[in-house]
Amino acid sequence: MIDIRQMRYFVALAETLHFGRAAERLRMSQPPLSRQIASLEAELGVRLLERHSRQASLTFAGQRFLEDCRTTIAAFDQACENARMADRGELGELSIGFMMSSAYTVLPALARRFTAKHPRVALRLRELLPPDLEEAVKSGRFDAGIMFDVGGVGGLEARVIHREALCLAAPSDHPLALKVEIAPEDLGGVPLIIAPAETTPSLREAITGFCRRGGFEPTARLEAQLQQTIVSLVSEGLGVAVTPSSMRKLGVANVVYRDLVDAPQIEHVVAWRPANLNPALRLFLAEAGAG
Amino acid sequence: MIDIRQMRYFVALAETLHFGRAAERLRMSQPPLSRQIASLEAELGVRLLERHSRQASLTFAGQRFLEDCRTTIAAFDQACENARMADRGELGELSIGFMMSSAYTVLPALARRFTAKHPRVALRLRELLPPDLEEAVKSGRFDAGIMFDVGGVGGLEARVIHREALCLAAPSDHPLALKVEIAPEDLGGVPLIIAPAETTPSLREAITGFCRRGGFEPTARLEAQLQQTIVSLVSEGLGVAVTPSSMRKLGVANVVYRDLVDAPQIEHVVAWRPANLNPALRLFLAEAGAG
């Protein structure tokens, strides 16, 4: 049966048109090369070279075969190389789900670093609501997810890759806007716009913890899942919210942000299934500082 | 060394995910397949399959390698098939030079038939003036030329593939336009527009032969190389011409065509170098009826 080795022999021969020198280049002696070429021609049923006494020349079929051999060999070598790259995680796809909040913090720089370092990994980024995200990573639809800490929930491994302080977002004409820094007790009795506990439990917990330092439980005036939505509702004067500092970047009109006294921090984590075998995931985790 | 056979083995295995059944499909027993795959993995340095007790599964690298193997194998098989086709002349290029006159007669149908029958031969058609054409075929710049008979000139083989009668082309207000049929003696003393003898010797010979039957030598009023140019000069009233009947198709205004008594015929031949090894040439000659 014809194989790729015979193609390599033929290419060397076609490039030198000389059995002896081709054999030398192939680090073999001339007789086996002659035989391999003869067997190649026999199996193809096609004469590839005209042997003249001075030097050989390619037939028309041989010229065509030479071109095709070059592309075939290139495809072959590329296939092997690609397998090795894919094994190292440097070639392939990596799908990352993330919550909107991460798009304002860790994600942009991380994605930029990763694609710069591993240009042949197609990074598929998709934003999801936090609860869907956790489910999607667990089910394997995403290789990893970037979200607020999920509290070590079942099946997923997670590492903190970013921390940010919470702050107060208030309408600019709100009384709290007059203060430079907000203490827990300042929020006593002030209804908050807040994300539901199911959506972002760790954020809820951080807010609750802050309020408790003021001796009260937070009361929700409105609930919305996305922090952007919450800030937007604040800008409409519907209430105040405790939200990650990165929301300041939004630049929504009529909203002022105020630091909290001993501000609680919220953690962004990258979470993945330990059973996930995508080699690119390891590289991504390393890049995220979650090795 | 990795070879194409191992790729075929791997594809069969990847498609069944079962060593036993893959081996069966490959008409071999299971142990050598196991070993070939193991050796493939070892040489790549990449694990391609996860072996579970129930059934195997592809790793990420294996999935990638599967795709690449398929394209590589396809390229490989195509290369072999192309060599065979090129050898039969059914794949490749064929360059044909032709004189303008043939574009009105043999060439269109011949080119149509040939490309229909051998769609993968790229037919390069190019018109040339007859003297250039002969030279171009001799030098190998064209695989074949279609021209008026060159009288068995050195080095080229030629076969007649078309014959056509000559006719008289005259301005519509010329006295000869009144006659239904032109006898040789009718042209006595009438100056002709004619192609130079170097350009188309056989045409010149035919015209001379016709005139001699009337007992005189033709006199040239004007010379032009292309028959179309000659007919065009006729239409401008600059004289009459003896020209191939196919020129009637030109539809030039103010020109009438008249049959000649016992009209001499001019032969279109296909000419080629006997040493030309382009296999497609044989198919072309066969199609031209010049086998």
Next chain:
DNA sequence: CGATCATGATGCCGATAAGGTATGGATGCG
């Protein structure tokens, strides 16, 4: 014009690799 050289083909041998059969080891199932 014959000797010589260059080049590819052929004969033969040892090493390597491939495939076959028999069997072992691990895992899941009744």
Next chain:
DNA sequence: CGCATCCATACCTTATCGGCATCATGATCG
């Protein structure tokens, strides 16, 4: 716990490959 399934391993036989020596052929040169 025994059995069935499935892949890996051991061992043997055969095929293939590459090396060395040599031959056949055609060009080159004295």
